[in-house]
Every structure is written in structure tokens, then in C-alpha cells.
């Protein structure tokens with residue numbers, strides 16, 4: 001490799017390293033991104049076991065391809081995505097308002113490949129999925 005080429009390679013490497021940092025800070029959504037209109041929403045189906053059962057059917061149809069059937073973010077469609085589909089088991093349990101917002105509005109607000117489901121799923125169906133998703137998280141499922 002010529003010195004010029006190795007300099008270019010080094011720059012590319014550094015830019016890659018920086019954009020990885022950026023993704024952690026800026027692209028992966030956080031509670032701070034949740035708009036006020038979503039922040040304090042509560043699931044109307046709290047503790048309703050039937051809702052989680054319906055939510056599982058919807059999850060299996062719409063979400064498994066990226067998030068995987070055990071919620072570990074290892075579905076075949078998500079391979080190579082940056083940021084990757086969230087591993088719900090390892091992640092800390094977000095608020096219900098955050099989960100509802102993320103599924104409804106998708107990754108658009110933060111520039112990720114998480115699809116937006118508004119217009120495809122009714123709000124009630126999104127809440128049913130939220131009921132099911134909560135079961136994946138290892139963290140104590142207290143309502144926040």
C-alpha cells in the first residue's frame with residue numbers, strides 16, 4: 001500500500017469508529033427522544049393476558065423477521081443493520097410510552113431502519129404488542 005493509500009485507509013477507519021460512537025449516542029433511540037404527547041401514555045390493556053396473546057400473533061407476523069422469535073434481535077432480516085434490531089432480553093425495560101412511540105413512529109425520528117407501524121396497525125394492536133414485548137425483557141416488569 002502506498003503512503004497515500006494507507007492514509008486514506010486510516011481516515012476511513014477513524015470515520016468508521018466515530019460514526020459507531022455517534023450511533024450509540026444519537027441514532028439508537030432513547031427515552032429523551034419521546035415526544036411529550038407519547039411520554040406518559042399508559043397501556044389500556046395492562047395486565048390483560050389476552051392482550052399479550054394477541055400481541056404475540058401480531059409480533060410473530062410483523063416483527064420476528066428482525067427481532068427474532070425469542071426477542072434477541074437475531075432475525076434474518078436484521079443481519080448487518082446499524083444499529084441492529086434491539087435485543088429486548090438484554091435491554092433495560094423502557095416506559096410503555098416509549099415502546100408505543102417507537103412502534104408507531106418507527107426509527108424515522110432517529111434515522112434507524114425500524115419501520116413505522118402507524119397506518120398499518122391500529123393503536124389498540126400496538127398496545128397488544130407492547131403487552132407481549134414486556135414479557136421478553138429480563139428486567140423486573142414494573143410499570144413506569
Ligand code: HEC
Pocket residue numbers: 027028029058059062063064065066067077078081083084085086091092094099102103106107110112113114115117129133
Ligand atoms: C426491518 C427490521 C425491523 C422490523 C421488521 C421491526 N423492527 Fe423494531 N427495531 C429495528 C431496529 C433496527 C431497531 C433499533 C433502532 C431503533 O431503536 O430505532 C428496532 C428497535 C425497536 C424497539 C426499541 C427497543 C428499545 O428498547 O429501545 C422496539 C420497541 C421495537 N423495535 C419493536 C418492534 C416491533 C413491535 C416490531 C413489529 C411490529 C418491530 N420492531 C419490527 C428493526 C426492526
